Amino acid sequence: MSLRSHKKTYSVSVALLMGVSVSLPVAALDFNQCLDLALKQNPQMLLAHARQAEAKGAVSAARGHLLPRLVASFSASQSNNALTVFGMKLSQRQATFSDFGANQFNPDALGVAPTGLNQPGSYHNFGTRVQLEIPIWTGGATWGRLDQARAMLEAAQSGDVMARQKLIFAVLQAYDRVIAANAGMAVADKARRAAASYVKTSRSLLTHGVLVKSDLLSAEVYLEKAEMAVESAHNAQANALDNLAMLVGWPVGQALTVGEPVQPTLPAAPLASLQSDALTRNAGIVALRHKVRAAQGGIRVARAAYLPHINAMANQEWNGSTPGNAAPSYTIGGEVTWNALDFARGGGMDRARAEREQAVAALQEAQDKLRLRVAQVWRSAREAALRVKMRALAVRQMEEAQRLVRLRYENGIETVTGLLRGQAELDQARAELxxxxxxxxxxxxxxxxxxxxxxxxxxVSVSNMPAAEGAPQ
Structure with a gap:
């Protein structure tokens, strides 16, 4: 049964393909065209790309913590707080003996509170600062976070591959469901035409007195069932096209038809080899391995709480009573901190180790399920190939048997019951194929x-597959 004779050409909008609104006649969409459209707009692919972009941002952020940080600031302040005012004057290098109350100094009255020092009045300062902060050693926390971020990025990239492969599988199912629906429509139409022919033959035989009225009624009932089967096949075809259209983002109201049937190649390797390949290549498993690595980085981050941290700093300041009149000063320093006693950090280490154990357990469970899944689909694929050969042989045999039964019926040797039963079995065999x-x-x-x-x-296209693999004809 050839499917190529059922291909049509529609005038469809190329806006989705080329970004323009002009409608031009184009050929039916083949599988690769459907896949390209789905990859551009499918929400799962968009989500996978967004997660990958998020992971890249996390890597950039973690890498940034390894580098020096330069901060520039400008401040303007006014105060009458004695300590603040005195500090402003010192930073401006403007402090004088009068600021200490020298004009009120009396060696015989040391208990006098100097007014200039305690009540300086309002004073303002304009300050500009450039500060360089240099992380030297954070106990391994920064490198641990970077390892985590890189592992999560690789997990996101594997997730993107997994999402792409799942979408390919979904498009394959939808595309071949349309092919199957088209073939089912052809089978139903062939059954309807056969039923109509039986009614015509039965009427002729009834006219010649070979059949009774009940035989004609049986043929007419079978024709009604065949017409109902055509309607059901038409609905199945419409549903399959709607599903494919939604998956590829086809414009609502635009006619859609597909090209040649396609079929994945069947791996020739033995089951054990395929299971080994799956554990190595399956993107979902690869992503889980990266998550285990990320959890190991979490342990490194938690361990950093037990180690010293070393940082350096250098800043340059300009302070003055006006923006253009500032006194420069600098500060250079280093700091070593070591949290010698912190009971909370033990909980962080326990949590990090537990997260790694969970990641390892999830990986092991996924690997076990994948081995089982590969074995199941490998057997199912081999069984499906055998079933196709058996169904094709059954159809050929039943077509020949039905031809002989019809000849017997037309010669008045076979009953209409046997004829219709044989046709029903043939229709069922074609549908099963x-x-x-x-x-x-x-x-x-x-x-x-x-x-x-x-x-x-x-x-690949069924027409390009080796003959040994078989194709729907």
Whole structure:
């Protein structure tokens, strides 16, 4: 049963492809075109890209903590606080003996409070500062956070790969469901035409007295069922197209049709080799490994609380009573801090170790499930391929058997009951062959997804596949 004869050409808008609003006639969308559209607008892909961008920002932030920090500031202040005013004058290098109350000094009356010192009045200062802060050693906390950020970035990148492969699988399912729906429509239409032919033949035989009225009624009832099956197939086709249109972001109201059937290639390696490949290549497993590494970085950060921290600082200041009249000064220093006693840091270390254990456990569980998943889909894919061959053989045999039954019926040897029962079995076999082809494509895609090799290069047109693999005809 050829699907190519059912392909049509529609006038569809190329706005989604080229960003313009002019409608031009284009060919049916093939699988790669559907995939390209889905990758550009699918929410899961957009979310994966956003997480990757967030992780890159975290790496940049963590790397920034390794570098010196330069801070510039300008301040203007006014105060009548005695200590503040005296400090302002000192920083401006403007302090005089009068500021100490020298004009009130009396060796015989040392208990006199100098007014100039205690009640200086309002005074203002304009200050400019440039300060350089240099982290020398933070106990490994900064490097631990950087390792964490890098590991989470790699996990996000693996998550992006996983999201892409899952989207490829979703598009494959939707695309081949449309192919299967088109084939189902053709099967239903062929069954309807056969039923209509039986009604016509039955009427002719009834006219010649070969059949009774009940035989004609049975044929007419079967025709009604066949017409209902056509309507159901039409609805299934519309639903499949709607699902694909939503997945690729196709404009509402625009006609959509697909190109040639596609099918993923079937890996020829033995099961043990595929399971090993899956543990190495599966993007979800790779992401979990990076998360284990990130948790190890968390332990390094927690351990830094037990170690000394060393920092250096240098600043240059200008202070004056006016912005243009400032006295320069500088400060250079270093600091070593060591939190010798802190009972809270032990909890931080315990929490970091527990998080790593959780990450390791999650990785181990995912690996076990993946091995089982690969084995299941590997067996299912092989079974699906065998089922396609068996269904194709059954259809060929039943078509020949039904041809012989019809000849017997037209010669009055076979009853209408036997004829309609044979046709129903043939219709069912054809429908099962369509389902078998769809199931085979999905199972192969699931296997490639599990082993981390699902990409457009592994999904080929059925017309380009080796004959041994079979194609829906």
């Amino acid at each position: 369509v389902s078998a082809h769809y199931a085979e494509a999905v199972e192969r895609g699931a296997l490639l997804l599990a082993i981390g090799k699902l990409n457009p290069q592994e999904i």
